[in-house]
Each structure stands twice: as structure tokens, then as C-alpha cells.
Amino acid sequence: QVQLVESGGGLVQVGGSLNLSCAASGRASSSYSMGWFRQAPGKEREFVAAISRSGGMAVTADSVEGRFTISRDNTKNTVYLQMNSLKPEDTAVYYCAADDPGWTLSRNRVAYEYWGQGTQVTVSS
16 A cells, blocks of 8 residues: 655745655555646646656656656655746646556556545646
8 A cells, every 4th residue: 555645735926836745655655656647626637747666757748848847756755746837727736646566657547546635736827
């Protein structure tokens, strides 16, 4: 079993930055790939970014390419999402997820077995 806890969300103005964290427990985080997803009110949960078990490979959604960066520190069992140049359309609940064993990176939420409770990000204009 894996437990995931997100933190770092909040209210920020357009153009601002936030750094989300996802702390994993239960198993060593290097045992699975990790992803970030988001869900805005009335919309489907959508892929944001994913990172491989070692952190050597990462993919991001086109909508956040060049603005968001995913990274991980396996010594701390933590995954991060650095979000810059935030826009109102980035407003959503952000979830981290673990894909066990996650030998390949997936943009599909059904590939992820474990989910955090989510953290709210609100970008005001």
C-alpha cells in the first residue's frame, strides 16, 4: 500500500508561482512512477505531468508545457510540481498519483493505483 499526501496549494495571482509537494509513505517511492492530475469544477480529471521511477524521464501536458516542471527526490519520498506563470485556467484541485510498478510513463489516470486527497490551487485575475 502507498499513501500520498499533497501540500502547497493556495491562492495566487495571475503570473504567480506555486510549488506543490506530494509525500509518499508505505513503500519506497522509487518503486513506482508518479503523476500529477487536476480537476476543475464540472470537468474531467486531466493529466498534468508524470515522472519515471528514477526521475530520469518526465512528460507534461501540452497545456502546461514550459510553465510546469515535475521532479522527485526519492531520498525524501517526495514528488514536486513547480508551477510558474499561472493562469486562471490552471485553477483546479491537483492530485498526485502513483503507478505501481510504473515501468512506463502513462498519461492515463486509470494506470494509477494510488491517489492523494488533492490540494486546491486558485489563480485569481
